[in-house]
Amino acid sequence: MSDRRTEILRAATRVIARRGVRGLRVAELAAEAGVSVALIYYHFDDRSGILRRTLEFIVDRAERYTAASEDEDPGDPRSELERVLMLELQDTPEVRENSTAWGELRASAVFEPELREDLAKATLTWVHETAELLGRADPGGTAPAHAAAAERLTALLEGLSQRWHSGSLPLEHARRLLSEAIEVELERG
Numbered sequence: 001m002s003d004r005r006t007e008i009l010r011a012a013t014r015v016i017a018r019r020g021v022r023g024l025r026v027a028e029l030a031a032e033a034g035v036s037v038a039l040i041y042y043h044f045d046d047r048s049g050i051l052r053r054t055l056e057f058i059v060d061r062a063e064r065y066t067a068a069s070e071d072e073d074p075g076d077p078r079s080e081l082e083r084v085l086m087l088e089l090q091d092t093p094e095v096r097e098n099s100t101a102w103g104e105l106r107a108s109a110v111f112e113p114e115l116r117e118d119l120a121k122a123t124l125t126w127v128h129e130t131a132e133l134l135g136r137a138d139p140g141g142t143a144p145a146h147a148a149a150a151e152r153l154t155a156l157l158e159g160l161s162q163r164w165h166s167g168s169l170p171l172e173h174a175r176r177l178l179s180e181a182i183e184v185e186l187e188r189g
Contacts, residue, residue, distance in 0.1 A: 008035060008044075013054055032066075059125075130150035
């Protein structure tokens, strides 16, 4: 991906996190990215294209910050599951921006049907990846049980993240609740 296109997607993520999808104006995005409006349309065709590519950018960025580094020992499967999920509750600008923009895109999909399919696919991928981690941590469980647990954990994580970002839940409490939920799901299996 070109540097310009990447910078436009970073800027789109920032604007969506700050103003929401409905507040995304191409002229404001161009100013935020330091490019012309014409260049945005050149790369993304229309507003829907911007939103779809921004969702992909957010998913890719989350995959990067939750991935173990090559020199990092992932540890046992339960620790790996907890590590990956907890990395979505980091107090860093990148994670805050990503989580907030994800929530805004999810909320907007209610009113913007063209986002629904892409968001559903991204969510399903996240649930499947989480179910795989659960399967490694609980090899005696069934695939349907792991899928259901992954649905519950990812949905809980989204809710905890929104509450934390909005200031209604302290970060450490959100992490503790997530850790306890992981434990419950693994004991259930």
